Amino acid sequence: MSESVVIEREGSLLTLRVDRPEKKNALTLAMYERLAVAFERADEDSSIRAVLLTGGNECFTSGNDIADFLEQPLSGLDNPVFRFMRGLFNCSKPVIAAVAGPAVGIGTTLLLHCDFVYVSRDARLKMPFVNLGLCPEFGSSLILPRLIGHAKASELLLLGESFSGEQAAAWGLATASVDSGQAALDKAREVAARLDNLAVDAVRISKQLMRAPEREALLKVIQHEGELFAERLRSPEAIAALSGFISKR
Numbered sequence: 001m002s003e004s005v006v007i008e009r010e011g012s013l014l015t016l017r018v019d020r021p022e023k024k025n026a027l028t029l030a031m032y033e034r035l036a037v038a039f040e041r042a043d044e045d046s047s048i049r050a051v052l053l054t055g056g057n058e059c060f061t062s063g064n065d066i067a068d069f070l071e072q073p074l075s076g077l078d079n080p081v082f083r084f085m086r087g088l089f090n091c092s093k094p095v096i097a098a099v100a101g102p103a104v105g106i107g108t109t110l111l112l113h114c115d116f117v118y119v120s121r122d123a124r125l126k127m128p129f130v131n132l133g134l135c136p137e138f139g140s141s142l143i144l145p146r147l148i149g150h151a152k153a154s155e156l157l158l159l160g161e162s163f164s165g166e167q168a169a170a171w172g173l174a175t176a177s178v179d180s181g182q183a184a185l186d187k188a189r190e191v192a193a194r195l196d197n198l199a200v201d202a203v204r205i206s207k208q209l210m211r212a213p214e215r216e217a218l219l220k221v222i223q224h225e226g227e228l229f230a231e232r233l234r235s236p237e238a239i240a241a242l243s244g245f246i247s248k249r
């Protein structure tokens, strides 16, 4: 299963490509673990200057593997999902996302922690946590209302409404929307090349400064959301909704 995340090194750029097209790039625990370790190593390796996260040019990710949620519901904060969140959250190098097609659940919330997000105009983003009997995760209950206002965030987080890549860029969830998944990847690589020519410490310090004011509050929220999310996963509503998705297949 770990082959479902392809890790490639090209000069100073580390590319992490989720590659499980038959399941719309749904993330299993093994895939989270591989991504987590890659982020941790990228942070330590001084020869890596940026990380590109993508699902290729057709699908970003359909979020957490729903069968995994049922078979191995998260317990505590010491598991691959939270390790992945910590790895991305703590990454001191710029993280660039190239997004196309569906970006569901964590596929949308993780974007809130990337530094540059290029998305195809027709990408479909969605956070259907409440629809699945769950609750927001990865700091989205704090970041999203601040970014787009409480009223709009309520549509996305309470109703789980989907929105386009174009809309994501208009709201500031993405850096820019582009014509296709390939264009998003091209733009991400172009930005990585520009970063490669900048002073590495100046980039690192600037990212740290931009993130610092929210850091402690966000860590607390991520932990609190994580505890509630793990609890919700065991609720009858969530079990019914998740089992419903599986049994429809």
Ligand code: COA
Pocket: 022, 023, 024, 026, 027, 061, 062, 063, 064, 065, 066, 067, 102, 104, 105, 106, 128, 129, 132, 249
């Ligand atoms: N977990 C496990 N399997 C998933 C999955 C997920 N999150 N998302 C998709 N799949 C599987 C489907 O079960 C199907 O498998 P099968 O061919 O063995 O039946 C395959 O991927 C293709 O999915 P399908 O729904 O037919 O593709 P689509 O293009 O019509 O729709 C999505 C794509 C992403 C919109 C849709 O699959 C979806 O809504 N997935 C669930 C997303 C979700 O709720 N994630 C959890 C958030 S917390």
